[in-house]
Amino acid sequence: MTKRYEKLTAVDNLSLDIEQGEVFGLLGQNGAGKTTVIHMLATLLKPTSGSATVNNFDIQKEPDKVRTSIGIVFQVPSSDDLLTGYENLQIHAMLYGVDPSIREKRIQDALELVGLTERKDDQVKKYSGGMRRRLEIARGLIHSPKVLFLDEPTLGLDPSSRETMWKYIQQLVKQEKLTIILTTHYMEEADMLCNRIGIMDKGKIIALDTPTNLKLMLGGDIVKLKLKKHDSDITVLKNLSCVKKIESLDGYVILSVDDAKMNIPEILKHVEAESVESSSPTLSDVFLKLTGKNIKEHAEGGFMERYVQYDKN
Amino acid sequence: MLKVDSWRDMYNMTRIRVYSDKIYALWLREVKVFFREKSRLVASTFTPLLWLFVIGSGFSSSTSIAHSIDYQKFIFPGIICMSVVFSAVFFGSYIIWDRKFDFLKSVMVAPVSRSTIFTGKAFGGMTNSLIQVSILLVVGLIIGVQFSPLALVQTVVIVLLLSFALTSLGLTLGSYMTSLEGFQMIISFVVFPLFFLSGALFPIDKLPQWLSVLTTVDPVTYAVDALRNIILGIGSHPLGLDLLVLLLYSCVLGALGTYSFRRMKAV
Numbered sequence: 001m002t003k004r005y006e007k008l009t010a011v012d013n014l015s016l017d018i019e020q021g022e023v024f025g026l027l028g029q030n031g032a033g034k035t036t037v038i039h040m041l042a043t044l045l046k047p048t049s050g051s052a053t054v055n056n057f058d059i060q061k062e063p064d065k066v067r068t069s070i071g072i073v074f075q076v077p078s079s080d081d082l083l084t085g086y087e088n089l090q091i092h093a094m095l096y097g098v099d100p101s102i103r104e105k106r107i108q109d110a111l112e113l114v115g116l117t118e119r120k121d122d123q124v125k126k127y128s129g130g131m132r133r134r135l136e137i138a139r140g141l142i143h144s145p146k147v148l149f150l151d152e153p154t155l156g157l158d159p160s161s162r163e164t165m166w167k168y169i170q171q172l173v174k175q176e177k178l179t180i181i182l183t184t185h186y187m188e189e190a191d192m193l194c195n196r197i198g199i200m201d202k203g204k205i206i207a208l209d210t211p212t213n214l215k216l217m218l219g220g221d222i223v224k225l226k227l228k229k230h231d232s233d234i235t236v237l238k239n240l241s242c243v244k245k246i247e248s249l250d251g252y253v254i255l256s257v258d259d260a261k262m263n264i265p266e267i268l269k270h271v272e273a274e275s276v277e278s279s280s281p282t283l284s285d286v287f288l289k290l291t292g293k294n295i296k297e298h299a300e301g302g303f304m305e306r307y308v309q310y311d312k313n
Numbered sequence: 314m315l316k317v318d319s320w321r322d323m324y325n326m327t328r329i330r331v332y333s334d335k336i337y338a339l340w341l342r343e344v345k346v347f348f349r350e351k352s353r354l355v356a357s358t359f360t361p362l363l364w365l366f367v368i369g370s371g372f373s374s375s376t377s378i379a380h381s382i383d384y385q386k387f388i389f390p391g392i393i394c395m396s397v398v399f400s401a402v403f404f405g406s407y408i409i410w411d412r413k414f415d416f417l418k419s420v421m422v423a424p425v426s427r428s429t430i431f432t433g434k435a436f437g438g439m440t441n442s443l444i445q446v447s448i449l450l451v452v453g454l455i456i457g458v459q460f461s462p463l464a465l466v467q468t469v470v471i472v473l474l475l476s477f478a479l480t481s482l483g484l485t486l487g488s489y490m491t492s493l494e495g496f497q498m499i500i501s502f503v504v505f506p507l508f509f510l511s512g513a514l515f516p517i518d519k520l521p522q523w524l525s526v527l528t529t530v531d532p533v534t535y536a537v538d539a540l541r542n543i544i545l546g547i548g549s550h551p552l553g554l555d556l557l558v559l560l561l562y563s564c565v566l567g568a569l570g571t572y573s574f575r576r577m578k579a580v
Contacts (some may be wrong), residue, residue, distance in 0.1 A: 094338035268385035
């Protein structure tokens with residue numbers, strides 16, 4: 001699938017299979033093409049070339065069937081803020097042709113699921129950012145879709161609302177039999193929620209695996225040592241089987257080690273160290289390694305982030 | 314009780330029901346928003362009243378109109394049309410806001426056809442105009458304009474036709490615009506000319522040639538003329554002609570609006 005704008009190729013020959021029932025994450029910086037992928041899969045944008053199927057329906061030939069199969073939560077909440085939470089759900093249930101006999105029940109269940117039953121008769125403009133996002137999720141689920149798209153579900157939320165949001169998403173995964181496709185530029189979010197992650201950069205998927213395997217790509221844990229007898233000890237370390245790689249930096253020795261917890265005592269039997277530090281690689285390290293860019297540098301300056309900020313003022 | 318002959322009938326009935334449900338949903342949203350945006354409601358009711366009372370009374374003393382009708386009463390049908398022009402065109406172009414706040418995107422990602430969205434919106438605009446006109450009709454009774462039940466029904470028909478045509482026009486313009494700055498352009502180049510050229514404030518019989526041409530192409534002219542005919546019993550064209558022209562404009566602008574909605578980009 002490719003999406004080209006005049007000079008910019010937003011999505012470059014992307015090919016991807018997402019399994020039924022998995023939580024799939026598209027991870028990348030702003031502008032990597034994540035949202036464009038979602039918009040194409042949701043039939044809002046036509047691909048320049050290529051195509052895709054969602055729930056076995058072709059996105060170009062059967063858009064209505066695709067639309068009925070999916071729920072979507074946009075980057076910026078799109079509920080009408082003059083209407084109450086309940087009214088927003090009611091109107092969307094009708095737009096999706098939810099049968100009147102089960103409509104009421106679906107609305108109640110959806111409100112219950114996102115914890116908004118108490119506030120359902122308040123106008124959305126009185127909701128907090130986190131509540132709005134939750135309402136969007138409820139709205140996305142109102143017609144019992146097979147696939148749920150979450151485009152940056154926690155963008156612009158404060159840390160505690162973000163954690164609440166994760167809790168609700170995890171609960172969702174347990175309760176509903178859904179395939180979830182989410183985009184994010186928050187590493188810990190992808191790590192915590194997704195079964196598989198595709199890392200996107202400049203419109204391409206440059207790595208695709210489970211979070212654990214992605215981290216294994218970096219070759220184990222990092223152990224940082226300050227040695228007493230620097231030169232002779234390095235020779236000793238080179239002969240240890242658990243040590244994969246050795247680098248020196250500012251008088252420290254940095255080792256790549258399989259399973260640091262188990263092997264540090266073994267290492268310390270052979271060398272004398274003044275200090276020891278160890279860390280497990282995070283997805284941020286993986287991202288840095290793959291793209292040569294630190295995802296956090298640009299994370300706060302993106303267009304949508306500014307838009308959200310503007311919206312608050 | 315409806316008799317269901319075959320599964321196909323049942324299927325068709327379900328389809329029709331789902332379809333009307335969708336239009337109802339879109340209409341319901343517009344009506345609820347209309348009543349909750351208090352400032353918009355108050356402002357759009359106040360402006361026509363200002364015209365009716367200030368311009369109406371102000372010119373009453375110095376202007377003589379054929380048939381020796383009081384100027385305030387003479388412009389009353391025009392003021393009704395004015396409130397329709399403002400409410401309908403604005404309502405239509407308000408779709409820019411829907412897009413700005415992504416509400417429209419959430420509708421377009423639903424299994425709802427563009428023509429259904431258009432229809433729901435147009436019904437919303439017509440309801441909106443009708444509510445404002447009702448307020449004005451009550452004010453009309455107060456200033457001594459009388460109408461029979463038949464005249465009332467005829468007025469409603471004309472108002473709905475004009476409102477449909479102009480809401481369609483607003484929706485068409487709104488569907489092409491991406492920024493709120495375009496709003497000002499609509500006010501200057503669409504709303505005011507439609508209103509001023511319609512003969513809402515003056516008789517259209519003895520105008521200079523150039524002005525006469527412009528009033529002839531303005532759809533609002535025919536609504537003003539029709540309402541003058543219905544309410545005051547004076548008109549420049551036969552009522553049937555007014556109705557025909559309004560119907561024609563409704564069809565053309567409705568079709569144009571539907572076409573514009575079809576080609577409107579979702580994101």
